[in-house]
Amino acid sequence: MYIKGVGMTKFGVSDKLSHQLxxxxxxxxxxxxDLKFAQIDAIVCSSIEWFFSIEKQRHFAxxxxxxxxxxxxxxxxxxxxxxxxxxxxxxxQQEFDHVLVIGAEKLMTCKTESITEEFMMAAESKxxxxxxxxxxxxNALIAQEYMSAYPQSTTEHLAKIALKNHDNAFLNPKARxxxxxxxxxQIRDSPMVCSPLRMFDCSVSVDGAAAAxxxxxxxxxxxxxxxxxxxxISPFERDSNTSWDATVEAAKNAYAMAGIEPCDVDVAExxxxxxxxxxxxxEDLGFAKKxxxxxxxxDGAFCLDGKLPINPSxxxxxxxxxxxxxxxxxxxxxxxxxxxxxxxxxxxxxKTALAQNxxxxxxxxxxxxxxxx
Amino acid sequence: MYIKGVGMTKFGVSDKLSHQLxxxxxxxxxxxxDLKFAQIDAIVCSSIEWFFSIEKQRHFAxxxxxxxxxxxxxxxxxxxxxxxxxxxxxxxQQEFDHVLVIGAEKLMTCKTESITEEFMMAAESKxxxxxxxxxxxxNALIAQEYMSAYPQSTTEHLAKIALKNHDNAFLNPKARxxxxxxxxxQIRDSPMVCSPLRMFDCSVSVDGAAAAxxxxxxxxxxxxxxxxxxxxISPFERDSNTSWDATVEAAKNAYAMAGIEPCDVDVAExxxxxxxxxxxxxEDLGFAKKxxxxxxxxDGAFCLDGKLPINPSxxxxxxxxxxxxxxxxxxxxxxxxxxxxxxxxxxxxxKTALAQNxxxxxxxxxxxxxxxx
Numbered sequence: 001m002y003i004k005g006v007g008m009t010k011f012g013v014s015d016k017l018s019h020q021l022x023x024x025x026x027x028x029x030x031x032x033x034d035l036k037f038a039q040i041d042a043i044v045c046s047s048i049e050w051f052f053s054i055e056k057q058r059h060f061a062x063x064x065x066x067x068x069x070x071x072x073x074x075x076x077x078x079x080x081x082x083x084x085x086x087x088x089x090x091x092x093q094q095e096f097d098h099v100l101v102i103g104a105e106k107l108m109t110c111k112t113e114s115i116t117e118e119f120m121m122a123a124e125s126k127x128x129x130x131x132x133x134x135x136x137x138x139n140a141l142i143a144q145e146y147m148s149a150y151p152q153s154t155t156e157h158l159a160k161i162a163l164k165n166h167d168n169a170f171l172n173p174k175a176r177x178x179x180x181x182x183x184x185x186q187i188r189d190s191p192m193v194c195s196p197l198r199m200f201d202c203s204v205s206v207d208g209a210a211a212a213x214x215x216x217x218x219x220x221x222x223x224x225x226x227x228x229x230x231x232x233i234s235p236f237e238r239d240s241n242t243s244w245d246a247t248v249e250a251a252k253n254a255y256a257m258a259g260i261e262p263c264d265v266d267v268a269e270x271x272x273x274x275x276x277x278x279x280x281x282x283e284d285l286g287f288a289k290k291x292x293x294x295x296x297x298x299d300g301a302f303c304l305d306g307k308l309p310i311n312p313s314x315x316x317x318x319x320x321x322x323x324x325x326x327x328x329x330x331x332x333x334x335x336x337x338x339x340x341x342x343x344x345x346x347x348x349x350x351k352t353a354l355a356q357n358x359x360x361x362x363x364x365x366x367x368x369x370x371x372x373x
Numbered sequence: 374m375y376i377k378g379v380g381m382t383k384f385g386v387s388d389k390l391s392h393q394l395x396x397x398x399x400x401x402x403x404x405x406x407d408l409k410f411a412q413i414d415a416i417v418c419s420s421i422e423w424f425f426s427i428e429k430q431r432h433f434a435x436x437x438x439x440x441x442x443x444x445x446x447x448x449x450x451x452x453x454x455x456x457x458x459x460x461x462x463x464x465x466q467q468e469f470d471h472v473l474v475i476g477a478e479k480l481m482t483c484k485t486e487s488i489t490e491e492f493m494m495a496a497e498s499k500x501x502x503x504x505x506x507x508x509x510x511x512n513a514l515i516a517q518e519y520m521s522a523y524p525q526s527t528t529e530h531l532a533k534i535a536l537k538n539h540d541n542a543f544l545n546p547k548a549r550x551x552x553x554x555x556x557x558x559q560i561r562d563s564p565m566v567c568s569p570l571r572m573f574d575c576s577v578s579v580d581g582a583a584a585a586x587x588x589x590x591x592x593x594x595x596x597x598x599x600x601x602x603x604x605x606i607s608p609f610e611r612d613s614n615t616s617w618d619a620t621v622e623a624a625k626n627a628y629a630m631a632g633i634e635p636c637d638v639d640v641a642e643x644x645x646x647x648x649x650x651x652x653x654x655x656e657d658l659g660f661a662k663k664x665x666x667x668x669x670x671x672d673g674a675f676c677l678d679g680k681l682p683i684n685p686s687x688x689x690x691x692x693x694x695x696x697x698x699x700x701x702x703x704x705x706x707x708x709x710x711x712x713x714x715x716x717x718x719x720x721x722x723x724k725t726a727l728a729q730n731x732x733x734x735x736x737x738x739x740x741x742x743x744x745x746x
Contacts, residue, residue: 017498048431049494051424056502058421058494059453062736065603066497066610071622073601074737075463077448080432090448093467121422121431124439125390129429228446230438237439249444363435364447 001092001223003370004215005033008332011176011208011320013108017055018047019063021209022104025325029100029211040213041096043074046083046103046324052114055106064102078324080122081273085327085357085366088212089228097216103329104209105322115205122360124234136202136274138361140194142241143276147196149242150291155196157294158275159187162200162317164303165272169314171304171345176206176320201275206320210328212335218373221335224352225258225369227251233363242291246365247284247356254354255286258369262286265308265369266350267337269330271358272315281356282310285367309347312337327357327366338372374465374596376743377588378406381705384549384581384693386481390428391420392436394582395477398698402473402584413586414469416447419456419476419697425487428479437475451697453495454646458700458730458739461585462601470589476702477582478695488578495733497607509575509647511734513567515614516649520569522615523664528569530667531648532560535573535690537676538645542687544677544717549579549693574648579693583701585708591746594708597725598631598742600624606736615664619738620657620729627727628659631742635659638681638742639723640710642703644731645688654729655683658740682720685710700730700739711745 007028009021016024022045030037047060057063061074079086084103091099110118120129123138147153166182169175182200190199214223231246232238238245255261262285270285272278279293287308288296296302302310313319313333316326334353336342353370380401382394389397395418403410420433430436434447452459457476464472483491493502496511520526539555542548555573563572587596604619605611611618628634635658643658645651652666660681661669669675675683686692686706689699707726709715726743 049422051491051494055498056494057498058451059496059606059733059736061452062603062606062733063497065736066605066607069605071602071604071618073462074603075450075459075601076452077450078431079434079449086448089446090463093469095466095468118424121424121429123432124436125428125430228448229444230435230447231444232439232442233432233435234439245444360432360435363432363438 001214001216002219003212003221003223003335004217004219005029005213006332006335007032008174008210008329009208010174011206011322014207018104018106019067021207022064022102023067025209025211026100026102029213033213035098035213037068040072040098040100042072042094043100043102044087044091045074045076046078046087047105048078048323050110050118052111052118053106054109079364080359081323081326082357082359082364082366083324083327086228086364088327088331088368089226089366091214092223092226099214100211101214101328102209102211103325103327105324106207107205107322108207128234136194136197138235139274139276140197142235143196146242146276146280153294157279157297158201159184160297161275161278162187165311165315165317168304168312168345169318172314172319175314175318176204177314177318197274203273203316203321206322208320208322208325210325210332212328212331220373221338222371222373223368224371225254227253228366230364231362233360235361243284244280244362246362247281250365250367251285254367254369260352260369264352265354266352267312267334267347268308268310268354269313269333270310270356272311272317273321278310285356304345304347312342312345312347330355330357334370338370374587374589375592376585376594376596376708377590377592378402378586379705379708380405381547381583381702382581383547384579384695387580391477391479392440394580395437395475396440398582398584399473399475402586406586408471408586410441413445413471413473415445415467416473416475417460417464418447418449419451419460420478421451421696423483423491425484425491426479427482452737453732454696454699455730455732455737455739456697456700459601459737461700461704461741462599462739464587465596465599472587473584474587474701475584476698476700478697479580480578480695481580501607509567509570511608512647512649513570515608516569519615519649519653526667530652530670531574532557533670534648534651535560538684538688538690541677541685541718542691545687545692548687548691549577550687550691570647576646576689576694579695581693581695581698583698583705585701585704593746594711595744595746596741597744598627600626601739603737604735606733608734616657617653617735619735620654623738623740624658627740627742633725633742637725638727639725640685640707640720641681641683641727642686642706643683643729645684645690646694658729677718677720685715685718685720703728703730707743711743
């Protein structure tokens, strides 16, 4: 299928509720696609129901039916932080001509005392939730395991990932940290969250929405390959966490569908929920040899002017991570990059782009390859 | 597509958690389909995340990946009480050869003081949740509106629906109220929940799971027509609630796909979350003229030995309503009926069957037509 249009709200703190954010992003995508809502055959949407929020919504599909005054089929596909990447994958499997895919999240109204508990509902119940193994802790253990296996990688490499993504977000008007300068010293000196991860190794929660129109009509952007894979929900169930099977499998299949190799990718948006997650993903996707992403990072290969820019948008780290909107925000960014519409953060002449979106600590991973036609 | 296998747990109070219930139903469906798990291309699952339960699970797809030790694509499709009917519809749109569709719910461990609040998260936030317009109250208002428009319909007709469904559940070994005799007097004298709905007008919460294998392989049961439609989330947003647009639209499309008329349907499973909902659905599906379902009820047309048996399984009312498992439990029942494997509750020689599954008060409705090949 082809991408006919994309839309995205500014990521940050919004007065709008999640269905209103969804509406805003959807209208932008429809306008970009030059389609009327009546021409859409089905909607695939994503959002989490937050219990300790000002809005508690389990029937988001029908909320959107109200917003659009429609009887069209609307399906909600939540997959924790990998929701709208999963929705984007699932929407392609459909036989419809035009599918509107939307992800939206309202995070900034959740009560702070309960948001950790709510986030942890995406982890395994007994051995993770009950034991208090929250996502920063899970990813800190993964970072420890990785650095133990590959001691050439240090926290300095994680800091450089954070710096790169903040530098990119500085240039992105829709990013949470647009024009907010962050230095390597600030990153190094930021509070320890869970060793070795500091505050600047963690992505930032925001309100936001993103949308895309997938179409059988030929456009300038083709979805050349796409796959979704799952894995054990708990990292401790897996043989190793220095590589994530769901990413490796999904990438293998997406590359095969697209008929490309990792070296053909010109720009990528990866799921940097934590800096270590981007580092591991860059290896799992074949952008660096296992254990050697650190060298590519030292060489600046993943910077905006590097060999393969990663997260030109600023990523989850600095553009912001509105859970269910993140996967489609990646598609938004890559579409803009391939079209040459990315403004100050434009990558030089990209033809092939890759998005990777993760739910949980690697339990659901989607990988999409977009190509300029 | 075709139905290659079905499975279902006993509905009631279970010691198992929802992913274990899902596993049990899935294994039965795989065995019934004579397929190994390795032959399945993708899984579409449904379950609600309950906050005040002993398990709080937002990433159910990955939980199932753990259960099945797989990297296969697994997608969760929640749509309130219409979840697994929606999943069954969505799974058919896929290009896969074999899709396993699962719905599971663990309701009986939710704390009673909070379950109403959790259920209400499927209603609109501001004017329904904040005002305390819970689902019994919403459906009571709908019953009042219906009886005001069609005064020939009385609470006696609702009581007869409850009695019929309990009589059927009496014969269904997997039903919550298997071999539990209920009389018309008990129904009439049961406590008022919200006028005119009494306790016996409301369906019963249970733990349970159901599963089906959808396949491109030809089998004896074909999914001849299927559609999903949405509507305004709040009944007050609609012009009238004596008929539900999402049912009417979905039925129209499903009938057209199947090339049949309502009079061709031999057996049906309808979403009797409340007795009034079955009554309205029977008209919206064309089984009775608008305002005249009461006559068919008086004639016993919808009883097990009637012209068109409705809810031979006992329905949500008396088989039980495990939210996300309900839609697939309907598919399970109809498959058994069409195969002639429904035991004591077997309908005489059915060829065409219809399932209707609803999310919220008509905000999401799926309608499926199954035919014996």
